Amino acid sequence: MEKEQVELVRKIYRITLGILSMTLLLAVAIVYIQIDPALKLFNNKEEIAQVTPPEDDDLIENGIHVRTGLKDGESLMLVVQNCTACHSAKIIIQNKADREGWKSIIKWMQETQSLWELGENEDKIIDYLVTNYPPQKKGRRAVLTDIEWYELE
Ligand code: HEC
Structure with missing residues (x-):
């Protein structure tokens, strides 16, 4: 094979590999989101706060x-x-x-x-x-003031 052809085949190979791994990654992400739509695994702080x-x-x-x-x-x-x-x-x-x-x-x-x-x-x-929580008042009650006394008949 010519040198240029070899180079082309390599390029195609690399691109195909790249697309394949991206697809695989995407597939994994989609499956994960089906299982854990709230992404709880990545922010468990929220759960602690709820407790x-x-x-x-x-x-x-x-x-x-x-x-x-x-x-x-x-x-x-x-x-x-x-x-x-x-x-x-x-x-x-x-x-x-x-x-x-x-x-x-x-x-x-x-x-x-x-x-x-x-x-x-x-x-x-x-x-x-x-x-x-102040000290409790103790002892006798205070002397009464302002009392209107009335005459006993
Ligand atoms: C490092 C531990 C600790 C902390 C913090 C603490 N205490 Fe105490 N306190 C004690 C222990 C031990 C007793 C004795 C308990 C007993 O007699 O069962 C006590 C007893 C008391 C009593 C009863 C005292 C008596 O004469 O019977 C009061 C009132 C009290 N604490 C108030 C407070 C206040 C107010 C605070 C915050 C400023 C506080 N405590 C923080 C350990 C602590």
Whole structure:
């Protein structure tokens, strides 16, 4: 064969091979799409998101954060994130204290229960705690005022 003819045959061979492999690839793609039309294999993030929808986790009903039972308020999520990792939020709800009280409970946990440093969040967390779980008023009721007494007959 002439040199040019050999070259031509090679060229045709390469082109045919190219078309064939493209066809094969396309066929595989078509079959795959039949099996998995949503392409779940390539983005399984979506599935994880469906299992734990964040809306439910942070659902607030009647002023209560449903998952933990904590009262809704400013910095609620900071408290949820930092204060419910080791124990139930019930332990917080059952306690009532003023600013100093909450501060010393936190300090106690940091010294003895390996609670981490809260940094600039500490003040926000304490604000939340004092606002929502303040010390209970105790002792006698306040003296009544503005009373219109009437004469007994
Ligand atoms: C690193 C773990 C950890 C974290 C995080 C944590 N605590 Fe505690 N906390 C403890 C342990 C342990 C106890 C003791 C539990 C027990 O007595 O059963 C405790 C007890 C308490 C008590 C009861 C104290 C008492 O005098 O009985 C309160 C209130 C409390 N934690 C509030 C909080 C608040 C508010 C936060 C967020 C700033 C928080 N905790 C974060 C570990 C932790």
